[in-house]
Amino acid sequence: MREPLPEKPKRRVRYSGKNPRQFHEKYKEHAPERFADDVAKVIASGKTPAGTHRPIMVREIQEALKPLPGEIVVDCTLGYGGHAAELLRAVQPGGKLIAVDADPLELPRAEARLLGVGFPAESLVIRRMNYAGIAQLLGQEAPGGADVLLADLGLSSMQIDNPARGFTFKTDAPLDMRMNPERGLSAAELLSRTTAKELTSWLTEYADEPNAGLVGTAIIQSLPVSTTTSLAQIVRSALPPTVKPEAAEDSVRRVFQAIRIAVNDELGALKMFLRNLPGCMKPGGRIAILTFHSGEDRLVKHAFKAGLQDGTYSAITDIVIRASPEEQHANSRSRPAKLRWAVLNPTD
Ligand SMILES: C[S@@+](CC[C@H](N)C(=O)[O-])C[C@H]1O[C@@H](n2cnc3c(N)ncnc32)[C@H](O)[C@@H]1O
Numbered sequence: 001m002r003e004p005l006p007e008k009p010k011r012r013v014r015y016s017g018k019n020p021r022q023f024h025e026k027y028k029e030h031a032p033e034r035f036a037d038d039v040a041k042v043i044a045s046g047k048t049p050a051g052t053h054r055p056i057m058v059r060e061i062q063e064a065l066k067p068l069p070g071e072i073v074v075d076c077t078l079g080y081g082g083h084a085a086e087l088l089r090a091v092q093p094g095g096k097l098i099a100v101d102a103d104p105l106e107l108p109r110a111e112a113r114l115l116g117v118g119f120p121a122e123s124l125v126i127r128r129m130n131y132a133g134i135a136q137l138l139g140q141e142a143p144g145g146a147d148v149l150l151a152d153l154g155l156s157s158m159q160i161d162n163p164a165r166g167f168t169f170k171t172d173a174p175l176d177m178r179m180n181p182e183r184g185l186s187a188a189e190l191l192s193r194t195t196a197k198e199l200t201s202w203l204t205e206y207a208d209e210p211n212a213g214l215v216g217t218a219i220i221q222s223l224p225v226s227t228t229t230s231l232a233q234i235v236r237s238a239l240p241p242t243v244k245p246e247a248a249e250d251s252v253r254r255v256f257q258a259i260r261i262a263v264n265d266e267l268g269a270l271k272m273f274l275r276n277l278p279g280c281m282k283p284g285g286r287i288a289i290l291t292f293h294s295g296e297d298r299l300v301k302h303a304f305k306a307g308l309q310d311g312t313y314s315a316i317t318d319i320v321i322r323a324s325p326e327e328q329h330a331n332s333r334s335r336p337a338k339l340r341w342a343v344l345n346p347t348d
Pocket residue numbers: 053054055056076077078079080081082083084100101102103106129130131132152153154155156157179266269
């Protein structure tokens with residue numbers, strides 16, 4: 001029998017012009033470990049390299065959570081693994097990270113990255129799941145509760161920037177928007193089952209869109225809407241002529257945010273998580289939650305305040321923490337972020 005021919009090495013993607021413009025063409029940014037200098041230049045220009053995510057408020061989160069050697073830390077939104085790596089480093093030797101994410105495409109990459117840094121495999125428990133169910137996982141993996149827990153809500157840069165995921169209107173793609181594309185309805189399918197009244201309420205509640213009624217009605221009248229750019233165009237055309245082009249793009253961004261929140265039932269997951277959170281922690285355990293829009297922040301603020309009043313928490317953030325001006329300048333995605341923390345009552 002003849003030996004099979006060795007596989008030809010894959011050629012890198014060709015792009016026209018001097019610099020790659022499309023997400024999939026940016027092969028250097030997708031391999032930061034091999035092209036560290038090029039990636040550093042992208043970061044220095046205030047951008048997030050394609051296929052990566054820059055963790056937000058790392059110092060502020062470490063200060064709030066104070067992870068110590070030997071402790072159990074939980075990352076409810078692993079993403080690229082930036083925060084997880086910092087937490088895991090701080091709990092060595094002897095500590096353990098339990099991390100989850102809903103995204104089946106990015107999760108194995110984050111796990112490989114953490115193992116690649118050299119953390120021992122036995123210090124890591126990683127599961128693909130919705131953090132709404134984190135209490136069940138911790139019941140098995142940390143029955144005595146966690147010392148430290150972080151949730152950094154919303155989307156990762158890998159999800160936003162990858163046009164195939166359907167979160168961005170900058171590139172034409174199927175209107176998907178699922179964090180887990182293997183479960184539930186895509187945005188196009190969800191819209192086809194939604195009324196104008198329901199969509200209008202999402203645009204108001206999830207994104208504070210001032211022209212929610214006009215835009216919601218126009219989208220439903222234009223169904224089926226199957227691509228990102230066609231949705232964006234319907235929104236622009238529905239706005240009153242007095243709305244300036246820049247403000248129209250803000251409306252498009254808000255509409256995408258509202259539909260994405262509905263597709264992934266983001267506030268439903270957050271409510272269930274906040275309800276079960278105290279039961280996940282050891283007495284004196286520290287929690288930090290990073291939110292990116294007012295709907296999320298309101299839920300966290302109210303849950304922490306109610307927990308302080310009924311004695312579940314012994315201390316909570318009094319003033320919401322924002323990224324420093326330097327970080328906001330260096331990473332525009334940190335601008336809307338709000339950090340809140342809470343400490344479980346140590347005497348419980
Ligand atoms: C802002 S990113 C986290 C980035 C991460 N802290 C880092 O340093 O790379 C948010 C992540 O949360 C995940 N996510 C959002 N909602 C989720 C949910 N309900 N359950 C599990 N994961 C969720 C997303 O898939 C995404 O990967």
